[in-house]
Amino acid sequence: MVRHWTLSRRVTALCAVVVLLLGALATGATATAETSRSHVTELLDRIGPLRTDSERLLTALVDQETGVRGFALSGTERLLAPYPAGIAEQRRLIAEMRGLTRDRTVLTQLDAVDAQAEAWRAEVAEPAISAARAGDSTAAQSILSEPARARFDQIRASATALQDRIIAVRAAAADRIQAGQKRVMTLLLLAAIVVLVAGLALAVLLRQLVTRPVVTLAGEVRRVARGEYDREIKGAGPPELARLARDINAMRQQIVADLGTVRRAHVQVEQANQLLEQQAAELTRSNRDLEQFAYVASHDLQEPLRKVASFCQLLQRRYAGQLDERADQYIAFAVDGAQRMQRLINDLLAFSRIGRITSGFTEVDLDRVVSEAAAQLNWRSEQVDASVTWSGLPTVRGEEPLLSALFTNLISNSLKFRHPDRSPHVRIEAERVGDEWQISCADNGIGIEPEYADKIFVIFQRLHPKNEYPGTGIGLAIVKKIIEYHGGRVWLDAEAEEGTVIRFALPATADEPVSPAATGQPELIPAAAEAARTEETAP
Structure with missing residues (x-):
């Protein structure tokens, strides 16, 4: 007993x-x-x-x-x-x-x-x-x-x-x-x-009931560890060690079963890798086709489109008033359609190039970027008596041209969707939250309803008719893609009491200096603002 x-x-x-x-x-x-x-x-x-x-x-x-x-x-x-x-x-x-x-x-x-x-x-x-x-x-x-x-x-x-x-x-x-x-x-x-x-x-x-049975059990385990997975592990000694031996043997059986599963999964992974390689090759071919399409869209498609627009404009200037009113209206429709098609193609090309054609990340002073963006839109600010201010903007890692396009689109949107009863005011601020910078662009414009918070960042999605607010509806989609390309996120502040507040976060670097607070309205840089002026003045 x-x-x-x-x-x-x-x-x-x-x-x-x-x-x-x-x-x-x-x-x-x-x-x-x-x-x-x-x-x-x-x-x-x-x-x-x-x-x-x-x-x-x-x-x-x-x-x-x-x-x-x-x-x-x-x-x-x-x-x-x-x-x-x-x-x-x-x-x-x-x-x-x-x-x-x-x-x-x-x-x-x-x-x-x-x-x-x-x-x-x-x-x-x-x-x-x-x-x-x-x-x-x-x-x-x-x-x-x-x-x-x-x-x-x-x-x-x-x-x-x-x-x-x-x-x-x-x-x-x-x-x-x-x-x-x-x-x-x-x-x-x-x-x-x-x-x-x-x-x-x-x-x-202890020697008879612990040491000797444990040494024997360890020898059995080492043999299994060397690859003898089918070897049955048997234990001797007191009931505790016998139960331990049974548990180790059950673990061996589970390992054998898992090993078979792993081997089967390895075969499946190899097959999946082969499929991925095929898909990667197909994706490479698709990218080459896309690049070729972009080249065609930027050169071959735009050339006949420019001709159509040019000749329609010639017809409009030469025969304006000589035909009946309906003919003048048709010609105006043709000119407007050709110009809008040209803007859509240019915006689509710009959207597709984000992250695909890159110059590499560098240290970018957002204070200077916003200053230049505001300077590009100075002519529009003067037209609507608007003010653009900013303060506390940091230095982040990114592509300066893309970040410049980001703030240009945000400021342009705030000026475009202004309130008819007050002068536009745009305020850009930054705050360090954990390991990221949260930046806000707030205006006192017409605002956006919270139910459209997700829709505004979808490409070519518009909340207003094009005859009321001009544009292609791609501006905030470009903003979203630029921010995500830089590892950030963007959202609409649904709790804003007045106007629209677009917030986005960008990763902060270690020991990142914060630019001194700056507020102002830079002077106009006419060459850089030409694109925005074209969109605003197009018929």
Whole structure:
């Protein structure tokens, strides 16, 4: 039954046995130490003072005998002083000794010494003192003769026997203390032996039940790791290691199954890569075709379109008013259609070239870019009495021509969609938020309804008729593509209280300096503003 015990149960059982044994030994050692402590206390607090008092008792008895003899010989009262002092000391010491011991023999001998002393004083000392005080020194000395001396020697012998008994009691207490110490040392040695044996048993137990099975299991795992994936892993030892072996074997089976899945997926990935390579080649061919189309659109298609527009304009100028009103209207429609087609082609080409024809990213000062963009549109600002201000614009990484087109389109849109009852005002600001710059272009124009927030960034999407607000409807689509090409994002601030607020975010570079705040309306740069002027003044 023990063979099926878990490792934790075996270790717990071993620890429980060790704890019980150590507890029993500790209890015995504690009891023995407590007994020894009581013996030591008795030796120090009772037997020691008792022995000292016995020696003092003998001295007090001798003082009495000496005082009586001196007084009997000389009759001098001064020489009798040790006698009453000895009596008082004797009585004090006997009372104290009776309180210090519970030994029957000591108490009996103490009573004997006290009785003998009382009898000696009554039969020898007091008569001799009375005779000496009466002036009969001969009688006093005869009382203290040899029989009296022998009687006092008996008292001395009894006091000496009392001291010997006290010494014997002291030796017995010392023997008990020594025996207790030996028992404590024996118990401590047994406890050390128990701990040593338990440690050896635990080491053997761990070697047999943990180390050896783990080494065997590790060998099996290493063989599987070398590629023997079909090898069954079997475990031995306690139930914990057996469960571990089963779990590892289940993991091996799962790895084998996953490996088959991976191999199949690898085949599928290779097939997908081949398909991607084919699609990439097809995409390359499509890009070449697109570039060829762009070339054709920019040269071959625009050439006949320019001819159509030119001749329609010639017809309009030469025959205006010579034909009927309907003919003039048709010619005007043809001129307008040709010009709008030309603008659509140019805008489409500009949209397609974003990110495809690149000059590489550089450090671009947006303060300078906005200044130039505002200068390009200065002629339009003067026409509508508009103001364009900016402040706190940073330096970012990007393509300066594209960023210039970005701000030109934003400012142009704000001027185009102005409110009829107030002068346009455009405000461009920037704020550092985390690892990006959030830039806003706000105006006080007619505004955009929140439900059109996504539609305004779609190419060729218009919210107003072309005869009300001119243009191709591609401006904000170009803005969105330029911002996304620079790793940013753009959105309409639907919570703007007045006009339109377009916000966009561009990545910020580490330790990016912020340009000093600047506000103003730059001077007109006529050559750069020609494109915007053409769109505004086209019929």
